[in-house]
Amino acid sequence: MSYSVVGEILRLPSVQAAPKLLGSYLVRQTPAGRIKVRIVETEAYHQEDPASHSFRGRTPRTAPMFEAGGRLYVYFTYGMHYAVNVVVGQKGIGEAVLVRAAEPVEGIEIMRQNRGITDMNSLTNGPGKLAQALGIRDTKLSGERLSKSSISLQGGPPISQNEIVSAPRIGIKQAVDLPWRFYIKGNSFVSKL
DNA sequence: CGTAAGATGAAG
DNA sequence: TTCATCTTACGG
Numbered sequence: 739m740s741y742s743v744v745g746e747i748l749r750l751p752s753v754q755a756a757p758k759l760l761g762s763y764l765v766r767q768t769p770a771g772r773i774k775v776r777i778v779e780t781e782a783y784h785q786e787d788p789a790s791h792s793f794r795g796r797t798p799r800t801a802p803m804f805e806a807g808g809r810l811y812v813y814f815t816y817g818m819h820y821a822v823n824v825v826v827g828q829k830g831i832g833e834a835v836l837v838r839a840a841e842p843v844e845g846i847e848i849m850r851q852n853r854g855i856t857d858m859n860s861l862t863n864g865p866g867k868l869a870q871a872l873g874i875r876d877t878k879l880s881g882e883r884l885s886k887s888s889i890s891l892q893g894g895p896p897i898s899q900n901e902i903v904s905a906p907r908i909g910i911k912q913a914v915d916l917p918w919r920f921y922i923k924g925n926s927f928v929s930k931l
Numbered sequence: 932c933g934t935a936a937g938a939t940g941a942a943g
Numbered sequence: 944t945t946c947a948t949c950t951t952a953c954g955g
Contacts, residue, residue: 781938789938791951799951817948819939836938866939877950909938929939 744893748807748826752782752833755807755826757902757920759835763843763892764822766872773845773872775862776894777837779921779928781907783823784833788912792832802881803832810887812869812880819866820874824884824891838908838919839863841927848873864929897922 747758759780766773783790783803791813792803802811802825811823811834823834840862842849849861849871862868872889884891901924904917908930921928 783938791938794952797952813938814950815937816939817937817950819948821938823938838938864939907938911937 744891745808748824748891749828750807750826751831752784752826752835753918755824756780756782756835756918757904759824759837759891760902760920760922761894761897763894764837764840764872765890765892766845767888768845768848768873770848770851770873771845773848774843775840775868775871776843777840778925779837779839779919781836781838781920782833782918783836784827785831787916787918789907789910789914789916790832792834796832799880800832803834805829805881808884810879810882810884810889812874812877814877816866820869820877821865822869822872822874822889836865837868838865839921839927839929840868841925842871859926863927 747755762777764775785792791800796804802809806829807826809825811825814820823836825834827833842861850856852873853871862871903923905919907919
């Protein structure tokens with residue numbers, strides 16, 4: 739039972755990296771204290787994929803996706819939500835893994851305050867909710883290296899293959915048939931089952 | 932410049 | 944099902 743080596747995962751193409759990031763921890767250091775969550779749902783995006791922000795090439799917003807794995811890609815959408823991605827793969831190739839949902843581990847009170855609600859189950863079960871719980875209210879972290887930013891990624895106990903479900907991605911209109919959403923079977927913090 | 936659409940969430 | 948809300952990207 740060895741813990742997954744995050745550094746190796748970050749070099750993989752997004753479709754391979756996305757399921758392997760399940761079970762890893764996202765840790766954010768805030769003025770109010772430390773927040774730690776366990777990733778339970780991810781989605782893969784890459785430049786050959788019409789649903790990906792990187793599909794139309796590198797732009798100021800998507801530039802981080804084209805860097806080498808190990809950076810953050812944070813974007814704003816629908817006029818009100820932020821979403822957190824882990825950039826993976828090689829420099830020059832635009833891909834990333836969207837962290838769609840996680841399970842609160844540490845700093846739960848801080849997350850409740852950030853979200854303005856108390857219900858545990860609604861704290862981090864969606865990309866917008868997760869970003870809000872982590873206290874992300876802008877795109878300043880986008881492009882930063884995980885090793886140097888206030889957010890870091892820690893390996894967790896490996897998840898067995900038969901606990902990982904792959905399914906179509908959510909909220910997109912292109913390439914809806916591709917099963918590039920991954921989540922931990924039965925986990926109650928997955929955004930949609 | 933003007934504008935349409937969007938990797939969502941909450942309420943009705 | 945609808946709507947809130949505004950950045951980004953692209954066309955003129």
